[in-house]
Amino acid sequence: MIQKLGAVAALMLSGAHGLTGKRGLCYNNDNPSKDAVFANLYKGMDKVTWAYDWGYPSWGLDSSLEFVPMLWGLPSDNGSGWKAAANAPGVVNVLGFNEPDLTYSASSNIPPEKAAKGWLNYIQPLAGGSVRIGAPNVLWNNVDSSSGGDYDTAQWTEYFLAACTGCHFDFAAIHYYQDCVTPDGQNGAVWFKGNVTDAHEVLDLPIWVTEFECYGDEAQQIAFLEEALPWLDEQDYVERYAYFGTFPEYLINKDGTALSALGQAYATI
Structure with a gap:
């Protein structure tokens, strides 16, 4: 069993300092204009206050949204670009490696000991600053969740923490992907709430759900959000969350010109 992060990694909790609101966006610049055009469709939506793009820079994210840079994986250079992004004016939160516990092509797929060394080199120097x-950012999809490889998520996290001696974290970041309605008819929102609760109990840190999605049609996803979002907003230990994702046929309509019905629901529930 994973020991609580507070006991393993010499963590210092700093509460909600530097937070502007819970609801956020995950986006990229994979669009004709090669910028944050889809995320910027949320400008003026009061409940949506922050965004990240699995890296840096922000690709022109509107200044009304707080940009949160991420060090997606181990840099191939000396990390100077990351250091500049993490110390840029207005940056008050940063995200660490993206799905290092998983092995598929879109994950950073970093063995725990190597991830710990990289963390101490590139991220730990930010501790104690502003x-x-x-x-x-690990998958938290029920016990033994994994896309393959040598470790399930719980094992990866345990080994990483054991190797990351003296590492500092202000919050834990998790992902969740499951059906809106399970094959045997169970409510996916109930499963989701159970997983977020479990992550907090195991990791003993404030939680950011930096990616989550239920698999189903648009009506099923909206029903999921109608139950999940008010619950997330009510949990003091949930600091932030971002539904996947700010792309056409997800939170953006097929033409890429406006929010989809799902996107409108995400902005207003």
């Missing part, structure tokens, strides 16, 4: 540090 930014809050999020632990690696």
Whole structure:
């Protein structure tokens, strides 16, 4: 069993310092204009206050949204670009490695000991400064969740923490992907709430759900959000969350010109 992060990694909790609101966006610049055009469709939506793009820079994210840079994986250079992004004016939170516990092509797929060394080199130097540090973004999809490889998520996290001696984290970052309605008819929102609760109990840190989605049609996803979002907003230990994702046929309509019905629901529930 994973020991609580507070006991393993010499963590200092800093509460909600530097937070502007819970609801956020995950986006990229994979669009004709090669910028944050889809995320910027949320400008003026009061409940949506922050965004990240799995890296840096922000690709022109509107200044009304707080940009949160991420060190997606181990840099191939000396990390100077990351250091500049993490110390840029207005940056108050940073995100660590993206799905280092998983092995598929879109994950950073970093063995725990190597991830710990990289963390101490590139992220730990930020501790004690003006930014809050999020632990690696791991999948938290029920017990033994994994896309393959040598470790399930719980094992990866345990080994990483054991190797990351003296590492500092202000919050834990998790991902969740499951059906809106399970094959045997169970409510996916109930499963989701159970997983977020479990992550907090195991990791003993404030939680950011930096990616989550239920698999289903648009009506099923809206029903999921109608139950999940008010619950997330009510949990003091949930600091932030971002539904996947700010792309056409997800939170953006097929033409890429406006929010989809799902996107409108995410902005207003």
